[in-house]
Amino acid sequence: MRVDVVTIFPDYLAPLELSLIGKARAAGTLQVEVHDLRRWTHDVHRTVDDTPYGGGPGMVMRPEPWGQALDELAGPETHLVVPSPAGTPFTQATARALAGDPHLLFACGRYEGIDQRVIDHAATRMRVSEISLGDYVLFGGEVAVLVVLEAVTRLLPGVLGNADSLLEESHADGVLEAPMYTKPPTWRGLDVPEILRSGDHGKIARWRREQALLRTAERRPDLLAALEDGDQGT
Numbered sequence: 001m002r003v004d005v006v007t008i009f010p011d012y013l014a015p016l017e018l019s020l021i022g023k024a025r026a027a028g029t030l031q032v033e034v035h036d037l038r039r040w041t042h043d044v045h046r047t048v049d050d051t052p053y054g055g056g057p058g059m060v061m062r063p064e065p066w067g068q069a070l071d072e073l074a075g076p077e078t079h080l081v082v083p084s085p086a087g088t089p090f091t092q093a094t095a096r097a098l099a100g101d102p103h104l105l106f107a108c109g110r111y112e113g114i115d116q117r118v119i120d121h122a123a124t125r126m127r128v129s130e131i132s133l134g135d136y137v138l139f140g141g142e143v144a145v146l147v148v149l150e151a152v153t154r155l156l157p158g159v160l161g162n163a164d165s166l167l168e169e170s171h172a173d174g175v176l177e178a179p180m181y182t183k184p185p186t187w188r189g190l191d192v193p194e195i196l197r198s199g200d201h202g203k204i205a206r207w208r209r210e211q212a213l214l215r216t217a218e219r220r221p222d223l224l225a226a227l228e229d230g231d232q233g234t
């Protein structure tokens with residue numbers, strides 16, 4: 001998968017060198033390039049923003065540098081992803097869909113966001129998704145890109161040592177994962193549930209399913225309701 005990220009703060013994306021994303025890059029599973037939007041400015045101040053039409057506080061990102069950046073970086077298979085608190089909520093289903101794309105191009109907004117014409121114009125030439133991390137407002141899209149890329153990269157073939165991890169974890173089948181335990185069997189007076197040490201794999205699987213459903217009912221009844229509606233795409 002090829003990934004391009006356009007931002008006015010390239011250093012914000014430094015964690016993409018680390019951990020399993022860094023390894024996926026080193027292995028060639030993921031090719032990531034981070035670009036400074038100011039490369040596509042032409043004035044002495046390298047201006048990327050201006051005051052909003054209609055008035056109001058803050059600044060809006062001007063369309064010209066974005067238009068040129070997209071002209072240069074987009075290709076026939078590009079999916080433009082624009083983080084925005086006004087976007088569609090990001091879920092595991094979104095991550096699965098993005099993991100199938102050959103080229104993701106991320107446009108990180110700052111200030112009051114990007115002039116809407118950039119997104120509207122891009123949508124006439126390529127697939128565009130405006131994606132929200134949640135119902136809160138961040139300073140910029142960079143953190144959202146890190147989150148989306150981490151969720152997507154772990155779904156790419158060969159990135160996780162044991163691909164079975166993907167089958168049993170939270171949100172894989174619409175519910176949360178059951179609680180997990182490791183050694184020692186007793187810690188600070190708390191025991192690991194006996195059944196997990198029984199060696200009976202059938203019983204363990206049933207216990208885990210039960211716990212997963214209980215936890216989901218307690219913490220995220222909305223997920224169970226979606227499952228009942230036949231939607232496993234959380």
Ligand code: SAM
Nearest residue numbers: 083084085109112113132133137138139140141
């Ligand atoms: N004025 C915008 C609004 O009210 O919808 C908020 C702009 S925000 C301060 C600046 C940038 O941060 C956005 O363009 C977007 O890239 C990013 N951002 C902020 N909150 C986000 C969220 N919940 N999900 C994804 N991106 C977000």
